[in-house]
Amino acid sequence: MASLQSLMMRILYAAILLIAVLVLNFSMMHMAPGDVADTISQSMGGADQELLDQIRADYGLDQPFLVQMGRYIGNVLQFDLGYSFFYNKPVTELILQRLPATLLLVFVAQILALFIGVILGVISARKPNGIASHFVTILALFGYSAPVFWTGILLLIGFSLKIQLFPVAGMRDVTIEGGFWVHFIDVARHMVLPVITLGSIFLALYSRLSRATMMEVLGSDYVRTAKAKGLTERQVVYKHALKNSLSPVITLAGLQFSAVISGAVLVEAVFSWPGLGTLAFQSIIARDTPTILGILFFSALVVIVGNLLTDLALRLVDPRVRSKG
Amino acid sequence: MNKIVKNLAAATALAALLAPFAQADEPVRGGTLVTVLGSNVRNLNSAVQSGIVTGFPGAQLFASPLRYDENWEPQPYLAESWTTSEDGLTVTLNLVKNAQFHDGTPLTSEDVAFSVDVIKANHPFKSMFAPVESVDTPDAHTAVLNLSKPHPALMLAMSGQLMSIIPKHIYGDGEITDVKTHVRNNENVVGSGPFKLTEFKNGEHVILERFDDFFIEGRPYLDKIVMRIITDPAARAIAYENGELHMGAFESLPRIINRLKKVDGLTVTPDGYGAIGPIDWLAMNTAKGPLSDVRVRKAIAYAVDKNFIHKALMQGTAVDSTSGIHPDSPFYAAQEGYDVDLEKSAALLDEAGFPVKDGSRMSLTIDFGWPGVKPQVEYVKAALKKVNIDVEVRASADFPTWAKKMGTGDFDMSWDTVFNWGDPVIGVHRTYDSSNILKGVWSNTQSYSNARVDELMAMAAVETDDAKRKALYAEFQQIVADELPVYHTNTLPYHTVYNDKVGNPPLGIWGTSTPIDMTYLKE
Numbered sequence: 001m002a003s004l005q006s007l008m009m010r011i012l013y014a015a016i017l018l019i020a021v022l023v024l025n026f027s028m029m030h031m032a033p034g035d036v037a038d039t040i041s042q043s044m045g046g047a048d049q050e051l052l053d054q055i056r057a058d059y060g061l062d063q064p065f066l067v068q069m070g071r072y073i074g075n076v077l078q079f080d081l082g083y084s085f086f087y088n089k090p091v092t093e094l095i096l097q098r099l100p101a102t103l104l105l106v107f108v109a110q111i112l113a114l115f116i117g118v119i120l121g122v123i124s125a126r127k128p129n130g131i132a133s134h135f136v137t138i139l140a141l142f143g144y145s146a147p148v149f150w151t152g153i154l155l156l157i158g159f160s161l162k163i164q165l166f167p168v169a170g171m172r173d174v175t176i177e178g179g180f181w182v183h184f185i186d187v188a189r190h191m192v193l194p195v196i197t198l199g200s201i202f203l204a205l206y207s208r209l210s211r212a213t214m215m216e217v218l219g220s221d222y223v224r225t226a227k228a229k230g231l232t233e234r235q236v237v238y239k240h241a242l243k244n245s246l247s248p249v250i251t252l253a254g255l256q257f258s259a260v261i262s263g264a265v266l267v268e269a270v271f272s273w274p275g276l277g278t279l280a281f282q283s284i285i286a287r288d289t290p291t292i293l294g295i296l297f298f299s300a301l302v303v304i305v306g307n308l309l310t311d312l313a314l315r316l317v318d319p320r321v322r323s324k325g
Numbered sequence: 326m327n328k329i330v331k332n333l334a335a336a337t338a339l340a341a342l343l344a345p346f347a348q349a350d351e352p353v354r355g356g357t358l359v360t361v362l363g364s365n366v367r368n369l370n371s372a373v374q375s376g377i378v379t380g381f382p383g384a385q386l387f388a389s390p391l392r393y394d395e396n397w398e399p400q401p402y403l404a405e406s407w408t409t410s411e412d413g414l415t416v417t418l419n420l421v422k423n424a425q426f427h428d429g430t431p432l433t434s435e436d437v438a439f440s441v442d443v444i445k446a447n448h449p450f451k452s453m454f455a456p457v458e459s460v461d462t463p464d465a466h467t468a469v470l471n472l473s474k475p476h477p478a479l480m481l482a483m484s485g486q487l488m489s490i491i492p493k494h495i496y497g498d499g500e501i502t503d504v505k506t507h508v509r510n511n512e513n514v515v516g517s518g519p520f521k522l523t524e525f526k527n528g529e530h531v532i533l534e535r536f537d538d539f540f541i542e543g544r545p546y547l548d549k550i551v552m553r554i555i556t557d558p559a560a561r562a563i564a565y566e567n568g569e570l571h572m573g574a575f576e577s578l579p580r581i582i583n584r585l586k587k588v589d590g591l592t593v594t595p596d597g598y599g600a601i602g603p604i605d606w607l608a609m610n611t612a613k614g615p616l617s618d619v620r621v622r623k624a625i626a627y628a629v630d631k632n633f634i635h636k637a638l639m640q641g642t643a644v645d646s647t648s649g650i651h652p653d654s655p656f657y658a659a660q661e662g663y664d665v666d667l668e669k670s671a672a673l674l675d676e677a678g679f680p681v682k683d684g685s686r687m688s689l690t691i692d693f694g695w696p697g698v699k700p701q702v703e704y705v706k707a708a709l710k711k712v713n714i715d716v717e718v719r720a721s722a723d724f725p726t727w728a729k730k731m732g733t734g735d736f737d738m739s740w741d742t743v744f745n746w747g748d749p750v751i752g753v754h755r756t757y758d759s760s761n762i763l764k765g766v767w768s769n770t771q772s773y774s775n776a777r778v779d780e781l782m783a784m785a786a787v788e789t790d791d792a793k794r795k796a797l798y799a800e801f802q803q804i805v806a807d808e809l810p811v812y813h814t815n816t817l818p819y820h821t822v823y824n825d826k827v828g829n830p831p832l833g834i835w836g837t838s839t840p841i842d843m844t845y846l847k848e
Binding site: 160170 | 357359365367368449502505506508510511524526527528529530532551553554555556557559560561563564566567569722723724725726728729730732763764765766767
């Protein structure tokens with residue numbers, strides 16, 4: 001009962017948050033100098049005042065600010081995200097076209113980073129001064145400090161040019177033909193480098209954190225008790241210690257979810273990945289307000305769902321959270 | 326089937342043996358050309374959308390009345406012949422009889438008349454067809470353009486991507502100004518060009534396939550064109566190198582151009598951009614502060630070393646440009662220019678009433694429209710320091726931010742790149758015409774005004790004699806280079822990159838904004 005109530009509260013907060021996101025972003029977009037008429041004229045190589053006025057009138061940009069915002073939010077409340085100024089297409093259609101590519105990239109990178117990060121963390125926690133531990137430290141330092149686009153370009157030069165293993169850009173090769181598995185392998189090949197690039201930052205984060213919590217847990221009383229009971233090292237580490245050290249990592253992973261989406265913008269730009277990040281970036285430059293707001297709306301939704309999933313995952317690994325409701 | 330292929334291969338091999346030089350010129354049918362677009366396409370309908378990204382797919386989907394060869398000579402395309410009346414007031418196009426749209430509907434003079442209306446109502450380059458008052462259609466294959474005054478610029482405006490003939494039976498279903506946002510601009514696009522649309526995926530690719538009923542017998546040679554959208558120049562460079570891309574155009578970063586030149590199997594050439602005509606310049610706001618004095622503008626030109634820009638910043642990839650017209654244009658008249666001379670510069674500044682006070686003569690700002698020209702801007706700051714002018718570099722977050730400053734005259738100097746777009750009337754006049762001082766980027770944002778320049782441009786616009794027209798533009802270029810509303814420094818070094826498999830890449834005057842029905846893949 002209590003948990004249902006807390007769920008309802010969460011949904012209410014989420015709705016308020018979404019409206020706040022819309023109002024804030026609409027205002028910020030409005031404050032930025034220039035509008036979509038300018039960028040349309042740029043893509044056309046210049047336009048005269050008459051044409052600019054015509055474009056502004058077409059998109060209702062000549063109306064007062066509050067009227068524009070009122071109209072927009074009114075439409076969103078009726079689940080209508082509007083029409084993209086720049087692409088002349090419904091925003092929902094544009095986003096749904098791009099969303100799967102981003103989710104695929106983000107989920108795979110996130111899950112791999114989490115999985116490998118935890119394993120590396122555990123290994124190095126068991127022997128804090130071993131070679132493996134130093135390796136993890138260096139990897140973490142490198143992964144966290146190297147700029148995404150630099151890692152990306154470096155990987156491209158290494159594995160697309162010098163050793164021609166992976167394709168340079170895009171998500172699939174449109175010239176190949178074949179059944180499902182041919183395309184599956186094709187997409188997988190295209191994904192390798194972007195996933196490594198995006199995953200490297202988070203891998204660093206997770207391996208550091210799980211190393212630290214694991215070391216803390218390994219030094220705690222109940223681990224000593226477990227060892228005293230005569231359990232093997234393996235049982236102690238993987239059955240008792242690991243479960244307890246996971247909850248901070250999962251919390252962090254949930255919090256990082258939004259960061260993964262923003263990190264995807266850069267990765268998508270380097271690898272021409274046809275996802276939401278590229279669309280967001282282009283729409284901001286194009287002052288395509290409906291598209292940007294639509295993307296932010298969807299991202300907020302994704303983050304909220306991500307946080308809910310984190311919550312559920314925490315309940316699974318940590319009974320203390322479960323009992324608290 | 327296999328046997329035929331083998332025989333063919335043997336025959337080709339034999340032919341190659343016998344005539345090693347002729348072999349390269351023999352086009353082959355078939356194959357998929359993989360090429361690239363450097364930014365996202367908004368719209369595939371080149372009748373309502375200008376710009377080089379739309380131009381490439383646009384010129385494959387839609388045909389225009391004329392096309393140009395690499396010597397700036399008009400060639401028949403949709404118009405098999407054309408005549409201009411003695412007084413220059415009527416231009417008659419005789420259309421080919423067998424042209425049809427991708428949906429099988431024959432192309433007629435009605436479509437030509439309709440397209441002119443649509444372009445006049447929606448295209449940003451108003452000067453292209455402004456003098457065209459009406460289009461008569463005496464029969465299905467004759468279109469007569471009635472002009473209010475002679476308009477020699479019309480010839481170039483009827484080629485490349487500038488006059489795409491679009492089908493009336495598809496785009497004529499609403500108001501003429503609604504064609505801008507017509508749903509068929511992006512999907513199910515129907516033209517009469519050599520290729521038809523297979524798939525357009527925003528942010529991913531444009532895929533075109535051969536139109537088998539194209540009006541030129543035996544063409545195009547390619548079966549399919551895949552235009553991938555790759556916005557990162559470094560990623561594009563790697564894709565050329567590892568062979569993922571056969572060809573690409575409009576590469577402009579000197580470092581990448583020079584790197585690709587060293588790659589075996591790749592050809593990197595600046596040929597083929599004369600009519601696109603991109604030139605870089607230092608714009609100076611003649612309506613504001615010290616820069617309203619021509620002596621100050623000259624002093625700046627004398628302090629900025631073009632040699633440094635050419636050698637160090639452009640790394641030898643760009644060409645000197647000394648007037649508002651692109652050096653490849655037949656109307657270009659090279660001007661003497663301003664060799665760096667700091668003493669002369671200082672003297673001019675003294676004369677203009679800006680002596681050195683506390684180590685500084687004046688403070689100016691400089692803007693730039695895109696990150697690629699930031700080095701130029703930083704260099705100008707350093708160069709002007711030598712003549713005691715303090716320069717503040719103002720970065721703009723993105724294009725619209727910069728465009729706003731330019732459009733509202735809120736700038737002293739700015740680095741800019743502007744395109745000629747064929748005839749000077751279309752892309753050159755707009756920068757110097759005093760009646761074009763408007764709010765909005767790429768108009769006469771420098772607020773330059775000179776009665777003689779206005780007069781010269783007005784005369785050149787209606788002059789039908791080529792030699793006289795060239796003389797008018799020569800005088801125009803001389804005045805503009807002398808009065809410096811903008812200081813012309815270099816061409817934007819657009820380059821086309823293609824590998825050994827590509828035969829007959831588009832190296833005319835329109836870059837890739839031209840039908841590539843003659844391009845083929847070897848083997």
